[in-house]
Structures are given as C-alpha cells and as structure tokens.
Amino acid sequence: MDQQPHVLILPFPAQGHIKPMVGLAALLCHTGRIHVTFLNTDHNHSRLTHLQALSTLFPTLHFKSISDGLPTDHPRTLQFFPELISSIKSVTKPLFRELLADSSRKSERPVTCVIADGIMSFAIDVAKELGVRVIAFRTFSACCLWSYFCLPNLIQEGQLPVGAADEDMDMMVAGVPGMEGLLRRRDLPRICRIQLNDPLFQFFLVETQAMTRASALILNTFDDLEASILSHLAPLFSKIYTIGPLNALMRSRIGDGVPRSLSTFSNLWEADNSCMAWLDSQPLGSVVYVSFGSLAIMTRGFFMELWHGLVNSGKRFLWAIRRDTLSDAKGEQAIPVELQEGTKERGLLVDWAPQEEVLAHPSTGGFLTHSGWNSTLESIVAGVPMICWPQIGDQQINSRWVSEVWRIGLDIKDTCDRSTVETMIRTLMKDGREEIMMSMDRIAKLARDCVGQGGSSYHNLDMLIEDIGKI
Ligand code: UDX
Secondary structure (H helix, E strand, C coil), X not given: CCCCXXXXXXXXXXXXXXXXHHHHHHHHHCCCCCEEXXXXXXXXXXXXXXXXXXXXXXXXXXXXXXCCCXXXXXXXXXXXXXXXXXXXXXXXXXXXXXXXXXXXXXXXXXXXXEEEECCCHHHHHHHHHCCCEEEEEECCCHHHHXXXXXXXXXXXXXXXXXXXXXXXXXXXXXXXXXCXXXXXXXXXXXXXXXXXXXXXXXXXXXXXXXXXXXXXXXXXXXXXXXXXHXXXXXXXXCCEEECCCHHHHHHHHHHHHCCCXXXXXXXXXXXXXXXXXXHHCCXXXXXXXEECCCCCCECHHHHHHHHHHHHHCCCEEEEECCCCCECCCCCCCCCCHHHHHHHHHHEEEECCCCHHHHXXXXXXXXXXXXXXXXXXXXXXXXXXXXXXXXXXXXXXXHHHHHHHHCCCEEECCCCCCHHHXXXXXXXXXXXXXXXXXXXXXXXXXXXXXXXXXXXXXHHHHHHHHHHHHCC
16 A cells, blocks of 8 residues: 555635645645645635646646535625535535545545644544544634733623723733733624624634644744734644744745646635736836725715725825625715826726735735735735735734735724724824834845745745654
8 A cells, every 4th residue: 555645624715714725735745755635615615616727736736626515606705604514514514424434434544634624623623533544724823822811811801892982992911921011802702892702703612622632733934023922822732833833934946837826726716816917017016006806895975985095195096805805785885076186197906916926026015915824925025015904814913924024014904994094004004104114114025034944934844844744
C-alpha cells in the first residue's frame, strides 16, 4: 500500500473559508509528497469552475464534493446561515462519515489526516471516532478567536449580550485577558449583540470549544502580528501552527509555480478584470478600493450614504459591490445626478474585483473594508492602509486591532454616514496618512519576513508538513 500521507480538507462552504484553505492545499501538494482531497459542497463545487485547473498544477491535489442538504435553488446567503448550519449537521455529517469510513475500508490511499474548518466540528468528532488524526483550521484572527474562548467568562459575569438601547457601547469590557483597556462593548464579536439562547450564538459558542478536541490548530496569522494573544491560546491546544498570511506564504514557497494569486481558482464569483486597466490609468496611490467581502449585506439607505461619502470625498474610488449586497433592493430608485456624475468622473463600480491584484496595484492608496480577516491580511501584505466598516463575525474586533493596536487604519464601526465616510477618506488619503503609513510599512515588512526563509510562518509550515508526514 502507498504510504504517502493523504489529507482531507473540509472548508465551511463560504468564500472567506474556501480561499485560505485552497491556499493551504496548494502548499501541501507543492511538496509532491502529500496527497490532498479538497471537499467542497456540491453547490460550491459547481460554482468553482476554475478549481480543477489547480490539479494540473498540483497533480496530488484532488477535488470532491458532498451535499449541504439544501435544495439547488436555495440562496445560501447570510440571512439563511442558521438553515445552512442545521442542514450541514443533519445531512452532511452522516455523508462525511460514510466518505471517511469508505476511505479507510476501500481506498488504496486512505485518508491519514483531516483538516477541518474550525466551525465544522462534526468532522473533528467523525475523524476521532474513525481513528483518523484531525487538525482544526480557524479562518479568524487569533484576537477574535481568543475573544470567542472568553465568551463563557463574559456570560458568567453578566456582560452579555451588549447593545441594549440605553447601553454605553464605549464602556470597556473586562474579562478578555490581554485586551484590558482596549476592548469596548462595540468591539466584541457581532454575535455578542444577539440573545444568548439564539441558535447562532450557541453555534459559535459550541464550535469554539469543540475545536480543542482536534490534535492541533492552524491559524492564518503570523507570530509577530499576534504574539501576545497567541500566548493565551497556546495552553488550549497541543500545537498551533501559525502559517499566515497564506497568500504571501504561497508566493514565497511556490513562487512562479502558480499565477500571482490563487483567487482566480477559488473565487465563487467571476472577477471583473476590466478594473485593472482602469487602475492603470489612475495616478499613483490615488484610488480608494472599496469592498465588504463575500457575506456582508446592507440596506439601500447605508449603500447611498456610503456612495455619497465616496463621491463627496473628491477622491478616486473602485467599488466592488456584489449584486446580492442590498438587503432591500426592491423598487429601485433613481440614482441622484451628483452621484452619477461624480462616479463617471472619478469612480468605477464592479460586481467582484480581483482583490489581491487591486491591492497590489500602485494606483491603490487606501482600502475601505469590512475587516474580514482575509481582506485585512491581504491589505497588510500589500501595505495598503484601511478604513474599517465592520459588519459581522470577527470584523468588529479585527477593526479595533487595525486601528488601536497595529495603527494601520481608521475604525468607523457603527457610525456610517456620508460625512464620516468623506472625512475618513480624506484623512486616510492625505492629512492623517504619514503616521499610519509608518506603522503600515513596518507591519508589511514583518509579514514579508515571516513568510521568507527563516521566518516563523515558513518554519511552521515545514513543521506542519513534517507532522502530517508521520503516518
Ligand atoms: C468572513 C469573515 O469576516 C472572515 O474573517 C472569516 O475568516 C471568513 O468569513 P468574508 O466576508 O468572506 O469573510 O471576508 P474576507 O475574509 O475578507 O474574505 C473575502 C475574500 O474574497 C478575500 O480573500 C478577497 O480577496 C476576496 N474578494 C472579495 C475578491 O477577490 N473580490 C472581491 O470583490 C471581494
């Protein structure tokens, strides 16, 4: 029997999870010694039309798919998240058990290690039950993950939920060691604003604790960025492999073996590359890139406030706005003339941008972002300072660290109106730029160093590869 290691990678079925995990798959297969089966849901598998091309570049990389239990025409957007997680538990879990058991019984190359998304804990339990080693991969920042581990503590102290009408959201939170004097109520993960018995809150509470049943944890972060918080997480896991920023590590380890970024392969939406030619025609560092990632939704009112703020700032902007972003798009109203004119003069709107290329483009000078963790890391790698308008999940806490700890951006959470957006863009693109750029350059260099030979993420990937190789 073939003794080469065979890793089964199972991402949660969302863009921000698939992309870094495809990156990890490519890095493992680049060794030529590790076989990887990447398991998407049937629904995403049919959307990821370019993924198969990766198997040509990495012959030991294979793709399979599994049902998420929802009907084909189900929207699977953020509003339906509870339906998705419940369906995954009832339908996908038994299918996954069957697949893994078949691999042990019938396959010539049985799975020797499962790498399961940190919010797919059923895979941890199934793998353990079948005697297969399992490692968790959490796509969050370490700072956010640590705050999730502190939720039971915050509940016990009666600090949750936050956000009642008369509550002072700027009050400091005690009970998250390492973040004293930093974390305000409004910076807590978004789920802290919902009722404690809400299935979503319970889901994250349970999934976080469940991760510790894995034999180790992989994080897409780097030691120099989050060392203080990683030291709080360390006692909870027998091993933590910090191997981020994954997009930069790929470039360092695989180099010209793959195109500039893996986004082409792991995008659920087709990128509109025409914006690159538009960027080519803009002055150096003059453009604000705007994107709120793959899940965020907003009302038409917010959308218009943002748009006014962008136009009123007088700066150039490239806005990637998914068609399904508006939560109340019905009954489209006319676009005010000043927005149409201002956008024609200085802006461009696309459905989905080739984000890593946009951030690396010399014309891009700032990033108005939702502070998703992939986007934050991509901005750091590109050395582009941020304005943060966080929406869900980990974004509230990421943006606090961006502005107050790393000092590489401005945080406008909970205050999104046209005048704030206008002022912040002007500040980031001119007046307040110098100090932020000094921090940005320093942190971007740390990111580059950690993925180079001798760097921590480079070394940790070697350790992970070595440990996976011990069959
Ligand atoms: C969410 C969370 O916020 C994130 O922290 C978590 O780890 C995964 O779920 P998401 O909304 O998808 O993530 O944001 P983000 O983590 O930033 O990922 C979005 C990805 O899509 C990025 O890699 C970005 O490069 C890509 N993207 C986004 C594009 O390629 N084009 C676009 O137009 C927009």
